Amino acid sequence: MRGFVITVLALLTGLFCSSVIFLPEIGDPNSAPNQHITPVYISQSEIDTGSPNIVTGTLADYRGFDTMWETTVMYLSGLTAALILSKSTMGRRPEKEDDYE
Numbered sequence: 001m002r003g004f005v006i007t008v009l010a011l012l013t014g015l016f017c018s019s020v021i022f023l024p025e026i027g028d029p030n031s032a033p034n035q036h037i038t039p040v041y042i043s044q045s046e047i048d049t050g051s052p053n054i055v056t057g058t059l060a061d062y063r064g065f066d067t068m069w070e071t072t073v074m075y076l077s078g079l080t081a082a083l084i085l086s087k088s089t090m091g092r093r094p095e096k097e098d099d100y101e
Contacts, residue, residue, distance in 0.1 A: 024031035049057030
C-alpha cells in the first residue's frame with residue numbers, strides 16, 4: 001500500500017511540474033493578462049480610483065476586499081497559533097487532586 005501511495009504522489013508531482021511548460025514566460029508582453037486587463041488598469045485606474053499612482057489604486061480599490069480578507073485570515077491564524085502555544089493553564093484541569101485550591 002505504501003508503494004502505491006508513493007507512486008501516485010510521484011506521478012502527481014511530475015504532472016504538476018510538467019504543467020509549468022504551459023505557463024507564459026514571466027514578463028511576456030504578449031501574454032493574455034498583458035493583452036486584456038493590464039491596458040484597462042493603466043488607462044482607467046486614475047479615473048476609477050482617484051489615485052494618480054496605479055499601484056496604490058490597484059491595491060486599495062481593485063484588490064481591497066481581497067487584501068482585507070487575506071489580512072484577516074493571517075491575523076486569525078496568528079492569534080490561533082499564539083493561543084495554542086501559550087503556556088496559560090486557564091481552562092485546564094489539574095493533573096492531581098492535590099492541585100485543587
